[in-house]
Amino acid sequence: MWPTAGVYENPKPNSVVVKTKHAGDIVGASTCEGAGYNEYGYVLVTTDAAADGRGWMREEAVVQS
Template structure:
């Protein structure tokens, strides 16, 4: 039996306060895929490591959708980065400047 969204949210909140781990149903395919972002800069580098001096392994363009199955962030000095999946990185994990993207 499916519960209406408001009932699910109330139940999840109540159980969360009780210390029980709860996962709520997700709204759409993008949410199911993990953390997804849309590139808003004209071009955005995908770095091997979350560091402005790291090698750029790929370039993404405005409107491209990037992301990963897990939500991770990192910072280097004043720069923030979000994790993206890419075959171009040695470990399959690339990093994009957080200012270059918005959540989808």
């Protein structure tokens, strides 16, 4: 489990981090949408911190509960 993980504006490693989540934090997702960039996989999460309300997190940092 990752101690912290960034919520990115776009699903790319060089994208702006709009929020940082900590281990155990709950993130919301309205769909099961995903995206890939090179070897990285991202999942869509909802966040007020992103311009469009949609943020992206590395899939390895998210655990389904």
